[in-house]
Amino acid sequence: MTASRTADADPDTAAGPAFRAAQPQDVPQVVALVESAYRGDASRAGWTTEADLLDGQRTDEAAVAELLGRAESVVLLAESDGRLLACCHVERRGATGYFGMFSVSPSAQGGGLGRQVLARAEEWARAAWGVGAMEMTVIEQRADLIAWYERRGYTRTGVYEPFPYGDERFGIPLRSDLRFEKLVKSL
Template sequence: MPETTREAAETAADRLTFRPATTADVAALVELVESAYRGDSSRAGWTTEADLLEGQRTDVEGVTAAVTHPDGVVLLAERDGELLACCQLERRGEHAYFGMFSVRPGRQGGGVGRAVLGEAERFAAGEWGAAELEMTVIEQRADLIAWYERRGFHRTGVYSPFPYGDERFGIPLRSDLRFEKLVKALTVR
């Protein structure tokens, strides 16, 4: 493919670089996660939880714990030094937990999220030999669950309660929130 054609064919996601987060990235990560899920800024993207929850989505302590977890990594997706997305991976035996997945609201819908998920799958399978990626999603987020299903995740019917009363996870706007576990088989490369 000629160089100009290749450049024209690149998508926004193709130009991403990935790296593990450090404690120096914590403040930027908190801001990114909050912007993707809570408050008015989150409404610019489609991953908002603003109709389900108010308050915070995460905090410095939670993000620091994820970044420094001995069996985990927080992957950053950047372009030209700008933080566009992130996700958390935690090794749990033969599977890996996938969480804290956030894409800057103005960058959603352009393939960035798909690229981050692909890198997470590559890392979990390739670096850890994980056979499966698992996550939890608020059951009421049908649009988000459908997105994951289109990418190979399966609903398990296994539910866990929302942590009502613990404002570190937000202030619920309804009384029926719960999480469903989703899983995806990985191919070790």
């Protein structure tokens, strides 16, 4: 499946974003986008910040490059006027797609771009791999984000995974009770 321009672009955006699969040369831009959306004071310009939960990095170039090198894995980019506005990672895990590393530039949040990216990721997983469901993990304390996913058809499973305390590749926790909850949606 190609990641070309979306047909159901936001009517408020003249042409809508162009979608494509990330290439190795995109890695530095992807890392910068992810960091801007989740970490530090700059991330507070958007609503997806984790700055009150985690310090340190959200990802790094080695981790993103590793995602690009996996079989049945894609990092989708949403661009407009040559500017990277959003990204996500989609991966096949058996009969299920996995959605992660979802990032929208703080300056582009709140205008419907996130919905478009999520829809494109779901479409990709169905078309490329024939999966019947999409799953993700979200930090349990991110009630606003979980509610956003629930409004898009995802359900909380009550299945939890521990936060990787001690592994600074995923950030430096600012509290001791972090864990991930699995959300799932039938496609």
